[in-house]
Amino acid sequence: MFKKILKYTGLGLLILLLSGTALAAHEWYAKKPFFFRAFLDRTLIKIAFDSPETLTSLGFLESVGIKGHNAELDDDRPEKGDELFAQLDTIHETLLSYEDSGLDENQLLSKEIALYLLDFSSQAKAYRYHNYPVNQLFGVQNGYPSFMEAQHRVETVEDAENYLSRLEKVKLKFEQNLLGLRLREQNGIIPPRFVIDRVLTEMTDFVETPISENILYTSLETKLAEAKEIPIKEQAELLAQAEENIREYVYPAYGLFIDYFAGIAGKAGSDDGLWRLPNGDKAYQLSLNFFTTTDYSADEVHQMGLSEVARIQSEIMAILKGEGFDTSAGFSQAIETLAADPKFYYEDSDEGRAQILVDYQKILDEINAGLDDAFRIRPKAGMEVVRIPEFKEKTAPGAYYQQPAIDGSRPGRFFANLYDIKATPKYGMRTLAYHEAIPGHHFQVAVAMELEGMPFIRKMAPFTAYTEGWALYSEQVAWELGFQDDPFDNIGRLQAELFRGVRLVVDTGIHEKRWTREQAIEYMKLNTGMAETDVISEIERYIVMPGQATSYKVGMMKILALREKAKLALGEKFNLKDFHDVVLKNGPVPLDILERLVDKYIAQGSAVSRV
Template sequence: MFKKLLKYSGLVLLIILVSASAFAAHEWFAKKPVMFRAFLDRTLIKIAFESPETLTSLGFLESVGINGHNAELDDDRPEKADELFAQLEGIQRILLTYDDASLDENELLTKEIALYLLSFSDDAKAFRYHNYPVNQLFGIQNGYPSFMESQHQVNSIEDAEHYLSRLQKVKVKFEQNLQGLRIREQKGIIPPRFVIERVLTEMNGFVDTPIKENILYTSLQSKLAEVGDIPIQEQARILLAAQERIRDYVHPAYALFIDYFSELEAKAGTDDGIWHLPDGESAYRLSLKFFTTTDYTPDEIHTMGLSEVARLQSEILAILESEGYGVDDGFFAAIETMAADPKFYYEDSDEGREQILLDYQKILDEINMGLDDAFRIRPQAGMEVVRIPKFKEKTAPGAYYQQPALDGSRPGRFFANLYDIKATPKYSMRTLAYHEAIPGHHFQVAVAMELENMPFIRKMAPFTAYSEGWALYSEQVAWELGFQDDPFDNIGRLQAELFRGVRLVVDTGIHHKRWTREEAIEYMKLNTGMADSDVVSEIERYIVMPGQATSYKVGMMKILSLREKAKLALGDKFNLRDFHDVVLKNGAVPLDILERLVDRYIYTQATSKFSFQSSRRIAGQGSD
């Protein structure tokens, strides 16, 4: 959780300020800085400096000539995590010593959010091993090559040497992660068998790929060629060294995991829900609380999902019937008939996939030009569409968003999965683009990163119900603004929302009601009409990320209810741009805090209206 906080920050800028004055030096070294914000920002800086991979992602130290961290990888020993938990306890103790009376309104909110996260960290300590850190979606086995490809920049020979250093040191990193896996095994926390099968397939494919076709080699080759002033002879030397290190260090690192999981497979079972782990039911309730930032029980969320599924299917069927599709045989048959129409798909070829990326960019450019009536605040960072790397697209989700670099060196990125052409019907593309990019994740994440005079913890707080709720809400906003006026595009939008409603049912079904993987796949298939490849990968995602999938719909429903609350309270005083300012300009927050912020907005607007009317009456100008 806190690693995610650090990943997006520009914390290192403050290092420059540390040397600016004696007071700044005091704020850096004092056990308790005078300035409340200095304590929070300094704390995250110090944690960040223990993570060379985070520093690489930030990309700010390089601008002041510091780049030695780019030759190192994170210390992933289990003991390092123990140290972090102890460090967080100390941070919480100091944070509580700041008197509320000495803090302004914004600082009080920051303190509340920080304590919320620290309190959850304390609760989560008992369940720190209740996860599968190597799975078909994420883990060092695909995170490491993705990090080297997308985050490690090569602009000089020295950068390339650092790249080579990280190739050599990866075996130690794998060994450290293996320690954590063995601890989980001893505690009876073993992934379901299908997870092990997936990661073995992925890792065997990785090492079986010829070295010169490996992403670690081809990425370095491309980066060297793009620099422009590195002699061909030097490029050849560096690439030869890369081949040797992939052979001598990277492949043996993967062999450690391949051997381990090959042996572990015999111990794995087919119980997929977290309920089957030691004290798994408690772990799931805590996971739901973290991802939804609510106290909803699994049964409440399950019931909520069933209700939303029924409502959304009814709306989709009404549109299909109006478009001439037969609906007498039920939702699944109607959706299957529509989805089978070849007019909704691109050519299954490299050219067809390239056209998908181009069309996604057109969709985003169009909506970006037409949001003035709904948004006052806009991110400065750019946005681009790219394909999910081929080596991991088979088990990757349909799409995801990557935040921009704070120094402007990298725009926000919407990664699209093009593995199965049938998983990208044309009528779903607008909704997916709006969710992942504009005005969805890109607006929310990039705006938060660019907020001025805001502590970094507020810019990066990992409240999934807020962030994913916003992205799902953005899909409806785009429709309300007229960007999905084609009936089939609207079906795509409703299908996407239905998909999130189904998630409420299957996530709680798997982890609370003890559904099997196959039962969950069957339910999702029958109630969404999604492509088989998407259904399988989604259900398998929920199994390894308990509770996360419930955050989208819970967050969206809360934002919509708050907007309706504001509309009813303010009438013609309500302004959509003002409402979006309130939601976006405070960074990610728990849903109960978001409601408090909206209530304050309502009160402020209502009070200003009352004051204006009162002044008119006092001046003898009549009344309403």
């Protein structure tokens, strides 16, 4: 009987609880559940239950008929952060009460990963305000409309009414976020002036948009039109209420932020690195440790970047010379000549942008059909290419990935930025698609979500060096498998890797070596050949996300090193499918744990060729 009950974790535990099962109720409410996995899954579920927006994004409660959370927004008061840290302390105490001797190998790994995250959260508590939660890339000001457009499903009148409720409650949400901004201001943490200017422009444009053209209105309009159960008359009534709520609640909420940022603009300086904040050097080193899952110092990362930049530029120059380009004037001039050739760009029009999306999908369909020799495990979830919403694409990154819904109702999505046609050269499209979608983020994220018998924390752990390292590694795998045999596509791949190498230099340069924003922009522009609009957007991203950009190259280099280690140890018995199984079937992990898993795979001889 108990063996059967072991499977009732995660969603199963929740469903059993709803049905009144006594054991499930115990596992849900007891300080220390009988089953270790029940404790891990229940912990994340309870944290998610305190976040209506997370529940909507996960989409699993709707499958059992629960929708009330879709009428609510998260409680963003600073006090909620205090409550969460206290909750994490209790979780840490309970986790340690599970003796290692009573856990199997897989459970021990889960415990180790949970402790890794809890230990970091304990260290991070002192620096919880060392950030800019409203900036040109993310924050409630653009996260809220994006969430409503992408995550809030409208299939019934109840769903639409919940949408209206969230429009009404947004003013309170902004007021709560404003409290956190004022706390940071009191502690001397004010965003750089360019951040303030960017968000003011973004929010002013948002509220000056006619309501009938605002994404919050048009999104609901589209969803209602696609809903099969809502009569036309009711749709009109719901849209009329949405218009009123946007006017009465949404735009005034943005007005609060506009007034606040306009008021502090005069206090903002032009220094951009984390070093300028109280204990900023310690905060940055902690950020580097977390994002790379290593103990590398800022200087070590900086030097690693300089070395990689030199190596990759040399490879690009050799290809350009072979293709007849004049390389005598140096890398910057040669790459600018390549980038200036109009044959590598789409028409700067709606038709040209639509064709980019079509061609991205062709690229993904092609590689998805040709990976059987390299991958045994494949995600069940689908994959689609969409455009980044126009209202935020000017300051958004070149692309990003959105994971599929747990219940399968929404596929994985590769969002492409089409704002600047010159930022999408044809020779760079394959690499970007492989990174964000297949076999990059979509394979890693969707496979992890679909792993059976794995606690949620193992599926969704935020180890950026692993997840972004895998995506960058995937670009090279696609090339090795022959999907970038055109020399210019290979240049696109190398440029993408060079870009990540440059990130090591500029991120540490800004936050530890006290480079100015302009210094970093100049270095990146000279050493990548990227469009200036992209360079500016990237540098400004590193300023508001210290350390995150270093994780890509560090992670990729580690995965490649581990693959080479396995090849040397196993010789002819090495099988790429087996190696990828080891990397993907354990979910996201810190790099030192990944190395241990690969060492175990080597020791056990699990790379023996299989059909």
